[in-house]
Amino acid sequence: MPLTTGAPNADLTRTFPELAPYARTTVRLHPRRGEPGMRDSHIGGPLWWPAAEPWPHCGRHKDLNGRPNDPYPMVAVAQLTAAHFPELGFPGGTDLVQVLWCPEWHEQPHPHGWGQACRVVWRRTEEITDARAGNPDTEEDWDPEYDMVPRACVLHPERVVEYPWPEELPGDLGSRLEYGSAARDLYDDVAAVLGHKVGGSMNWSVSDMPSPLDCSACDAPLTLLLQVDTYEWGLGGWGPDGEPHRFWPLEERHLEPGSEEFEAARAPTGMTVGRGGHAGLFVCSADPTHPPSFFTQ
Numbered sequence: 001m002p003l004t005t006g007a008p009n010a011d012l013t014r015t016f017p018e019l020a021p022y023a024r025t026t027v028r029l030h031p032r033r034g035e036p037g038m039r040d041s042h043i044g045g046p047l048w049w050p051a052a053e054p055w056p057h058c059g060r061h062k063d064l065n066g067r068p069n070d071p072y073p074m075v076a077v078a079q080l081t082a083a084h085f086p087e088l089g090f091p092g093g094t095d096l097v098q099v100l101w102c103p104e105w106h107e108q109p110h111p112h113g114w115g116q117a118c119r120v121v122w123r124r125t126e127e128i129t130d131a132r133a134g135n136p137d138t139e140e141d142w143d144p145e146y147d148m149v150p151r152a153c154v155l156h157p158e159r160v161v162e163y164p165w166p167e168e169l170p171g172d173l174g175s176r177l178e179y180g181s182a183a184r185d186l187y188d189d190v191a192a193v194l195g196h197k198v199g200g201s202m203n204w205s206v207s208d209m210p211s212p213l214d215c216s217a218c219d220a221p222l223t224l225l226l227q228v229d230t231y232e233w234g235l236g237g238w239g240p241d242g243e244p245h246r247f248w249p250l251e252e253r254h255l256e257p258g259s260e261e262f263e264a265a266r267a268p269t270g271m272t273v274g275r276g277g278h279a280g281l282f283v284c285s286a287d288p289t290h291p292p293s294f295f296t297q
């Protein structure tokens with residue numbers, strides 16, 4: 001079933017025609033709990049992983065006495081295929097990208113990064129002739145209720161137009177979007193879409209956007225590979241009549257707020273990101289195999 005974002009509450013480019021050139025496309029993933037196949041695009045769930053290749057582990061943890069713990073298997077976060085996400089810019093003939101992380105907090109390649117130690121693996125599917133029979137049983141090491149362990153979800157990708165975070169705009173345009181202004185309210189409705197998504201722009205409302213937002217290995221700009229979020233849409237309404245939040249999919253507006261079905265749709269991965277916010281996994285725009293950085297909001 002496709003899931004569809006509501007229309008913007010106003011046509012921003014009628015008020016600000018000069019913003020039109022900054023429109024871009026992001027892909028809302030709309031993860032929903034399910035049983036994804038090993039070769040599908042998904043959040044959580046089994047990765048299509050070569051049987052002969054060791055599973056990544058994190059060996060940076062110590063017990064209360066300072067002795068090193070046995071390394072923990074990293075958690076499978078996402079698998080995305082070129083067939084579903086051609087806009088990802090798969091490097092060197094690859095057609096599959098896999099994201100794993102350690103659910104604990106770690107230092108990042110970027111000095112302002114904050115959050116998970118991530119592993120991003122780009123693969124050529126045809127080279128995997130013998131896949132392992134599923135992920136390691138990380139429940140032995142990580143409680144599934146742990147904040148940053150996602151539940152297995154299938155995806156319902158939807159391409160949505162959005163605008164950059166104001167700090168990414170040229171100064172004169174960005175400065176017209178001061179917090180609290182009517183223009184900013186209009187802009188926030190169409191800028192830096194929240195929820196799980198691929199590509200586009202991240203909302204930096206908790207911290208300022210790091211400047212420069214560059215690769216730690218080569219200084220090329222970082223780009224958003226994957227945004228994860230605690231919630232897919234906000235609870236607040238819009239306008240005097242409290243119209244439903246735009247990002248509540250049209251097909252799910254019959255769900256009763258507070259019901260189990262509603263909560264499963266609004267918080268599908270069960271992750272609590274930061275303090276109930278969102279985070280972005282960024283990769284180098286020049287070479288996405290350079291070390292990724294993670295920023296929590």
Ligand SMILES: [Zn+2]
Nearest residue numbers: 058060102104
């Ligand atoms: Zn770790």
Ligand SMILES: [Zn+2]
Nearest residue numbers: 215218284290
């Ligand atoms: Zn780089």
